[in-house]
Amino acid sequence: MNTITLYHNPKCSTSCKALALLRERGIEPVIVEYLKTPPSRAELAAIAAAMDGPPEMRVRALLRTKQPEYLAQGLDNPALSEAQLLDAMLATPVLINRPILVTPKGARLGRPLERILEVLP
Template sequence: MSTVTIYHNPRCSTSRNALALLREKGIEPTVIEYLKTPPSRDELKRIANATGEPLRALVRTKQAEYTEQGLDDPALTDDQLIDAMLATPVLINRPIVVTPKGARLGRPLERILEVV
């Protein structure tokens, strides 16, 4: 079993490039297509903690659903953001790479190398 996991959307070029970069480095990660198999509430919290960034950094702000659901409101709690991400997984930013060293959102792509 791989100790590297990528939360991946195969339709996203950045996500495809992150997967290719890992493979170029000789790493065959566990690939989770999060639109088909979204992470749980606890997993989202663990991933956010492992990035060292606020949970909001994992929310994809360029999706129409972001503004449609009022997620641009800075007063929303992490639990409210997680509820939205679980209900609408396309709101989860990608790619996210998780390793024993931590987790990184691959924007910019090279950031994933910090944890591999």
């Protein structure tokens, strides 16, 4: 599978910069506007599994902590399980951090933006 997928929010400047960076390199990714078409539980879990960092922190890394819903739903509680965090993102897609680039080499959250370069072919 050689697909390069960008989980994108066109209203996010960082996400737009990620798309521009890819296009500057001649890469036209599959664009998933995740607020319109949220990933499934299996897709989110696969993205987390393909990320770097400690396995127990990968799902948490996908959470957008700056959203009011993050604190309102008590997602800052370190005792929450991965399943609970995935449930929260599925129920409230705005909690999914962005941009996320998924390639055959892995997945990276583009924060900072340059992190996506780590998984480019």
